[in-house]
Amino acid sequence: MTASAPDFDTAYFRSALGRFATGVTLVTSTGQDGRPIGLTVSSFNSVSLDPPLVLWSLSTKASTLSQFEKAERYVIHVLGAQQLKLASRFASGPQAERFRDIPLGRAPNGTLMLDDPETSAWFECYNWARHAAGDHIIFIGQVERCHRSFTQPLVYHAGDFELTPSQEPLSNK
Numbered sequence: 601m602t603a604s605a606p607d608f609d610t611a612y613f614r615s616a617l618g619r620f621a622t623g624v625t626l627v628t629s630t631g632q633d634g635r636p637i638g639l640t641v642s643s644f645n646s647v648s649l650d651p652p653l654v655l656w657s658l659s660t661k662a663s664t665l666s667q668f669e670k671a672e673r674y675v676i677h678v679l680g681a682q683q684l685k686l687a688s689r690f691a692s693g694p695q696a697e698r699f700r701d702i703p704l705g706r707a708p709n710g711t712l713m714l715d716d717p718e719t720s721a722w723f724e725c726y727n728w729a730r731h732a733a734g735d736h737i738i739f740i741g742q743v744e745r746c747h748r749s750f751t752q753p754l755v756y757h758a759g760d761f762e763l764t765p766s767q768e769p770l771s772n773k
């Protein structure tokens with residue numbers, strides 16, 4: 601059996617996908633030339649608890665594609681509501697500009713990451729597997745280290761950033 605041809609155009613498909621509210625992440629690593637690489641990613645999701653696996657997908661047009669494919673590890677930062685500017689900054693423009701004047705650190709296994717207390721959570725991942733899927737590559741990361749805080753999350757919905765509806769403090773669950 602084969603799939604039937606779509607009866608919608610790409611713009612409508614994108615708009616329909618946009619009805620799914622997501623968090624926003626920033627993925628960082630180091631290129632083979634030793635320079636930092638990073639981008640804003642909303643395709644992050646959980647996959648498996650044991651072993652601990654997560655996924656995200658990267659456009660085949662991304663300038664960093666071959667570098668992320670070869671990277672041993674990367675860090676996925678779940679952004680907090682206060683990091684909206686960071687999310688915009690890491691969605692366009694030259695890679696070198698994105699990291700200008702941004703405090704950086706290293707995750708426990710040495711992977712380049714943001715040094716920002718507003719980050720809601722981060723996952724240091726071993727670059728476990730990659731699968732080609734249409735115009736994106738699905739990256740599956742094995743989480744080696746992670747950390748979470750209780751900052752309000754940044755939310756992306758219908759092609760725009762939104763603040764979380766509740767300003768109540770999050771519980772410690």
Ligand SMILES: Cc1cc2nc3c(=O)[nH]c(=O)nc-3n(C[C@H](O)[C@H](O)[C@H](O)COP(=O)(O)O)c2cc1C
Nearest residue numbers: 639640641642643657658659662663690691692756
């Ligand atoms: C909210 C948001 C979510 C995004 N999610 C993804 C994603 O999941 N995968 C992806 O490849 N690009 C995603 N992008 C676009 C990339 O951030 C953007 O194409 C990338 O930074 C371009 O980098 P480059 O110029 O180095 O190729 C997203 C952009 C925004 C604003």
